[in-house]
Amino acid sequence: MASRILLLAFLALVSSHAIASDPSPLQDFCVADKTSHVFVNGLVCKNPNDVRADDFFFSGLDRPGDTANKLGSNVTLVNVEKIAGLNTLGISLARIDFAPYGLNPPHIHPRATEILTVLEGSLYVGFVTSNTDNRLFAKVINKGDVFVFPQGLIHFQFNYGTKNAVAIAALSSQNPGVITVANAVFGSKPPISRDVLAKAFQVDKKTIDWLQAQFWMDNNN
């Protein structure tokens, strides 16, 4: 009887503990060992004796990304791929460049909340809540303004101005992930069945064929 109560108490404790971000590190650092063939949740640590200052270093965020593409935007993401020392630390950084009328199209970061500030120009930014009410929160933000995009919600940034815009964003994961809505839905390989998409989007199949024939570029680097 006592052991059953203990078990129930234990289960209650375990099930009420929600992990809302990357797991906390259990040591000072765990610099990713990119040569390891072991697959774990995250990346394997390299020997701390071999860790150098350069494992925590990246250079080049002063250089604008090339925005001469279909979207007129370019995201330079500094995640654990670029700085091995970010592994397990639950944080990353991005520079986003926008040509006039450039768009960072509706996308999701499955593993991170994003906080963004405008360095140059102004942006129309927004996110949409989940299906409870699909509410849009959107705003024009200018140089020095800061806006937050909650984890897992569809969001976008649009430069509707006639000058370039630049933003810096911090994300609460060393590997935030990006799902660009149009690319995932209309540009999947192999394509999602047109019957599925025609019904889902309530349009005819020709419209789906047309959408699937477009080039859905990725503006993330």
Ligand SMILES: *[C@@H]1O[C@H](CO)[C@@H](O)[C@H](O)[C@H]1NC(C)=O
């Ligand atoms: C973004 O900019 C970088 C640096 O100029 C460039 O190498 C890359 O091809 C650009 N990506 C896109 C999608 O335009």
